[in-house]
Amino acid sequence: MAGRGDLLVFLVLAAVSSSLLLPKAHCNSEGDALHTLRRTLTDPDNVLQSWDPNLVNPCTWFHITCNQDNRVTRLDLGNSKLSGHLVPELGKLEYLQYLELYKNNIQGAIPDELGNLKSLISLDLYNNNISGKIPPSLGNLKSLVFLRLNDNQLRGPIPRTLAGIHTLKVVDVSNNNLCGTIPSNDPFEHIPLNKFGDFSFVFAALRTILDSRVQSCRDLQVTTQTALNRLARDTEVCNNISLS
Template sequence: MARIAATRTLSIAAAVLVALVAASSLKPAAANNDVDALTALRKGLSDPDGALTSWDPRLATDPCEWFHVTCDGANRVTRLDLAKHRLSGTLAPELGQLDQLQYMEIYGNNIQGQIPSELGGLTILVSLDLQDNSISGPIPATLGNIKSLKFLRVSHNRLTGPIPRELAGLPNLRVADFSSNNLCGAIPATGALKNIPPNSFANNPRLHQGGAYVPSC
């Protein structure tokens, strides 16, 4: 009986060990995705003020120790605060790997290039603030996949093309600002965009009130 009990104890201990190893292997993998995403962002940016100096895996492998990064209890990145740091360059598509990100605040810089369509994969994002940059190209229709989005600010950039009608389907959108760009076509007048004030679309000479569907422009 003692031998059977010992065998059972060893089996239970082995099962617990396997579970712990499995759990520990999952956490670094997710954290590594966050490190890869932030490292890719860092490589694509010029940082004259040194705001991203701490973003170096050789100095600290945990991104939760990097400046302007906030994490949750599981050491996953939930917030980026990179406003007004004179950053220039482009936004990395790898940002779409930050699947626990809730706030992306990168306004008041000189970011160029386009908004990566991969940001549409940030399914629990609450706030996307990219205003006051030099971002060009279209607003990705994939942003309409972020059903948790409440705040979308892309004003004072160089965005072109129509406002995607997919954004009208965002159930939680409360604040949106598309002003001072080069957007064109009709403003979708349904869903979440129906109650956005007119000044949020101002200073887009080719943008106008229209029907529910955005025409080509």
């Protein structure tokens, strides 16, 4: 009986020890989310070679940074020759602070689920081939400081929800196909206008306003200023950006 009791105690202790050594559940979910991203990406330089799905803790993978609790805080894959799509599962990385995927060939839309990344400080998706609209859900990123979406194929308006992110210091959405109005209140009031788009559209718009009433250089100057003021107040047509 004593021998059987000792064996039972040993088995219980072994089970407890094993449970303490197992990675926490969040490592599994974060690893699964990142591996889902990997499966959608083409990786000609094998920068994701260390992303082994059999290693449930992604903190051991290259280009991943974790905090002391083994929660993923950085994803650094800028300028890595990757192509493919972003995945909604990225929204499960609730402690992520830096999402760096700039200068690749990422296509498709920005998932709405990125709005779940409440700890995000920097969202850098510039110089890709991302299309679709800027999700209004990004307005939920109340810790965001850097938002760089420039040099993509984004269309539609700048979501007014972004005006509620009072931590924003850098916004660049230039060189896209955006339209509508730029929020001119905090936090956008201190951001240079050239970060919102190419204002060559102003001169195209002027051609529709100038008419036979322009008889002199002064007339042209006055008409031009009137047109610019009107654009700054009222433009809502796609392929145009104005202040609001």
